[in-house]
Amino acid sequence: MNETVAMGMAGLTDIESLSGSLAQRVYQSLREAILSLALPPGTVLKKGALCEQLGVSRSPVSEAIARLSQEGLVDVIPQSATRVSSFSMEEIREACFLREALETTAVEKVARQRTEEQLTQLSRNVRLQRLLVEDGDFSGFYTADEEFHELIMEFTGFPGVSLVAGNVSLQLKRARMLLLPEEGRPAGAVKEHQRVLDAIRAGDPAAAQAAMKAHLRQLIPRLEPLERLHPEYFRSR
Amino acid sequence: MNETVAMGMAGLTDIESLSGSLAQRVYQSLREAILSLALPPGTVLKKGALCEQLGVSRSPVSEAIARLSQEGLVDVIPQSATRVSSFSMEEIREACFLREALETTAVEKVARQRTEEQLTQLSRNVRLQRLLVEDGDFSGFYTADEEFHELIMEFTGFPGVSLVAGNVSLQLKRARMLLLPEEGRPAGAVKEHQRVLDAIRAGDPAAAQAAMKAHLRQLIPRLEPLERLHPEYFRSR
């Protein structure tokens, strides 16, 4: 009757538009839906239903769910059901700790071995951030922000660093979706990024590490209130 | 004819002796065999053959292989074959970097929040290490060594830290199997552990971090020569 039926019960991106094996596409589709909260915590995922909606058989769906389970995005209750995992503040704190470990160590290394080209890229990114904030383009700023951190990790010369960081920060990424844009926060973040960049340019590893730590530490206090603002997404686990 | 046939082509631990779902058991069996080099890099894993040897169907084997693939222990060539992944010195360096990031940050935190109980456990562990080295029990020392690092990560209060560290250090763990016990190295390691412990006890985060870093940095130079000592395990990737 309405398009909700046509597209299935939830906003899964059509796997036609993705590349790779079927299992890979199903995984990406589910992952994106979970991270964007289109599939909120607690949602039950039924293999049968997913197969129908995506037009595939259970094999690729099973593989996708297995991966999501390993990454902690879904909880599989053996022989019974599988649901999108709930937030847990403790897990979020843990993710912050892990992210801090990776990024501070990364920036420390980058500050020691930076090249002119890298400084240029980082500088360009930070200036872009400033522009986007001035224009009030918060979505664009969010992307540029992520790119800033991504760049630093890439510049370590170890491609796996950002991959691991991404996996470890999955819960963080999801929780950030609940954050409302806070007055003056983006501008503050840009300043902090600038300090990180300055320290990298100065070739001061300790300062870069400290600046990055100071920046990342801003996140937890902003996430803490979520537990009582959105209790329906939390608990258990 | 001989027992090699009876147990299959390779030293896979019988899944009967493990717990959990079939897929889980198959995964553990394969993982152990790969990490212990019973299945050396380059070995081709055929689903059909594995099913026969383990006495299960292809479903759990597929799931196990998918997990191993995600962890980088096997390379799957689509529609063609899957083989145990080769070492790459670059990956090993990367793993060292990641491990250093996690463990130095962990020890820094632990030095700040240590309890008497934790100091007791660490002290007991280090004294045990000394005993084992004196007795020449290198295998026992290896276990105690791993436990020391494990303890520190646990003491952060974040159970996921040691899990992540374990995952990123898989290649390291495998590469260490190729290391021959080096004269005086265990004794040196004990001394370094002692320094880490001293700094933790003193409540000196910076010193603890530095001591841990100094300790972990010993590993790479010992691993570097492996590339030419065992070229058959390296390359590609």
Next chain:
DNA sequence: GCGCACCAACTAACATGTTAGTTGACACAT
């Protein structure tokens, strides 16, 4: 009304059948 055993419906887990892509060998043309 209330607890407990039983049962039916549903689910993930496992087994097996089918498809399609890759690889290497062999015949053939050059």
Next chain:
DNA sequence: ATGTGTCAACTAACATGTTAGTTGGTGCGC
């Protein structure tokens, strides 16, 4: 002899059938 096209054999990937464990409800005993 050598490069090339064809093809058969083999593999992972996908689809589907089967099993076994969980869950919630229903009726029976109390």
